[in-house]
Amino acid sequence: MKLTILGGGGFRVPLVYGALLTDRGEGRVTEVVLHDLDDSRLYAVARVLDEQAARVPDAPRVTATTDLDEALRGADFIFSAIRVGGLEGRAHDERVALAEGVLGQETVGAGGIAYGLRTVPVAVDIARRVARLAPDAWLINFTNPAGLVTEAMSRHLGDRVIGICDSPVGLGRRIARVLGADPKEAWIDYVGLNHLGWVRGLRVAGRDELPRLLADPDLLGSFEEGKLFGVDWLQSLGAIPNEYLHYYYFNREAVRAYQQAEKTRGAFLADQQAQFYAEMKRPDTAALTAWDRTRAEREATYMAENRETAGAGERDADDLSGGYEKVALALMRAIARDERTTLILNVRNQGTLSALDADAVIEVPCLVDANGAHPVAVAPLPEHATGLVCAVKGVEREVLAAAESGSRTTAVKAFALHPLVDSVNVARRLVEGYTDVHPGLAYLR
Template sequence: MKNGLKIAVIGGGSSYTPEIVEGFLKRYDSFPVREIWLVDIEAGQRKLEIVGGLAKRMVVESGLPIEVHLTLNRREAIEGADFITTQLRVGLLEARKWDEHIPNSHGIIGQETTGPGGMMKALRTIPVLLDICKDIEELSPNAWLLNFTNPAGMVTEAITRYTKVKSIGLCNAPIGLQKSLVSKYGAAPEHIYTEFVGLNHLHWVTRIEVGGEDKLDEVMAENAYSAANVTAGEWDPDFLRSLGALPSYYLKYFYMTDEMLKEQVEAFHHNGTRAEVVKRVEDELFELYKDPNLKVKPPQLEKRGGAYYSEAAVNLMDSLYNDKRDVQTLNVRNGKILDFLPEDTCIEVNCLVTGAGPIPLPLTRVPEQVKGLIGAVKTYERLAIDAAVTGSHDLALQAMVHHPLVPSVQMAKTLLSEMLEKNKLYLPKFFG
């Protein structure tokens, strides 16, 4: 076996990069990384150099024999890589701003992974990821691609359906819940079991066990499963009790649409869109990263909505590399797990992680009342994925119409027209 592992981080100029580098340093004994390649595009070169400088200082501080390479040459980074991660944002935060603002201006939820905004992000992102996959098929066909580019479930499904690349999608919500339960109960992570049912950003937790004891009702009663970037009020306790499962905080967009929209509009008038808030946090982070005396990941990074993404990614790499056979919540091909969805679709469920890849675990129960929403959102997702690949206006319109947060055909046509126009630069297939 070759001496140490090669990792390629596509979107290496991301503000999240110090977290993934920290993960590699912490796990070096079990996951011996020899080369980290941070790759970005020309527009991201300044950020790549700043964050790359910090990554190099972190490695020097650790004393470990790891080389950090910064490059704009994606093929050079991918060639011979063992693991490739993608954390990119096509159109940068400027595109996200319009994903949020245009729907809000029509009285519709504006969010970067859910609803019309999530659809635009998918249309911009999927062709870029499929292009990257062509390089992976050619230059490192045995590599694992770990995707946490949002919308992670849709991007991973596109890769699964349209390429031969070994791809797994992941999200920070499951690891975030796990950490909050470790803190609440003072239990070791291996003594906590949570079962997830659904899709990326559309899941329900149907089992929580701590040391073998059922704690689902207790956790639901506390109403504490939340995230910095998805707030609004608490869940209605009668609704939660009768649902019999803990919904992801992203489900507030579907179950509490009016409150979430009201909060988005108010937040926009006070602070601008979420994209503009994130831009300010990012600018602050990059100012910190520039400091030549900074040699560790700064705590301010956790203010970004995706805290623990990178920890989830390094956990997964470690388990694949060492055939650990532990349980992780991942975005993988459905097969026969959710029998009311197509087999080649992507779902978010618990998997046993082996050296040959993740094996999705059978579910204890799938509440009847969640199947309709899963089915409706999956119909939208599959239409949007095929629209992204083909550039078909007809498929894009059908995807927009069939998203549960879009109330009418006329609204779907209006949103699609305005949002495609704003994204013209990134959607050449739609504009011939």
């Protein structure tokens, strides 16, 4: 089976390949094609993968190309993890927003809108090529903003594009662990949009264990979300929010922390990865060792400003292991082998949440089989969560409309309607600032 990875020179690709190396079953991936626009990054990642495979018999064969059509032809699965504008673009997203006193995070608020505006046209072009060159392939999207990009691609690929994210997986794993349950045996009632969802229940053997967690302040404050949001707030909500909701619930504190940080997250990663790729140009570099060292530092500093604001301390060691690659592998296995499983995924709503239309991409538990991912019926969200979900989905739709029409006016509307942008005039200045620094937004007129 052939897997094509778009963004194949990306730093996290070895996580995906490492997961593939653990799969010895029939119908496994035997060929991996890496596609990237930067051949030096492809070379660096291919070196890491080569060292990963050194002691694994019959490891999937790896090839690399900068030709997108060549990469897509004959693919059974396509994994999209592109970053339009690179990490330098992410750093620009952060700086422009913070200069206006609003959040610049890559998926939430102004930064997420800017990233979406320059990513959607590229993602749509990829979707059209997949429909033409690999119509039977399944596309697994991890490109951020994941829900927005998945919805843009679904307009051309239908339900054959599925978005994944490791945040709900990590959240469910942490809750199960603190309750003494096996995450593999737990049913996680999680509902929302990508980076905007809530765990409302965790059932083990038919019993909802979440009320026990919410009623125990010591237990509730012992893991990442309890430290990040605070015990009182979680008990008020009666649910455990995705960590990205910290940007909404504690927005003023988050913006201040990012403004005061020595470097924004994007700038930190740009410098860190520049060092890694430069190191990889030396033939004597131990590629896998260098990658492992860089990854550990990257994950330890994840959402550091938010944790500092909340006084949450350092991340637990158990939370430094990623997870999206495991979701991707489980999803591919379920479809390719009809190994039915349940995963939290980004898929078209299809009536699951009554507040949104059928084509809106949401993030919910899905039953997965050879025919794809099927969202499970869920109870309605409470009013406060429904209002936030509808508002952010409305912004996503304006982003899609702006990307399709090239309308600068619609882009301003997208920014102005976001709950974390507090003025139409700020929205106008954001569009001006972003078009000044991003060549990829020149289409906005």
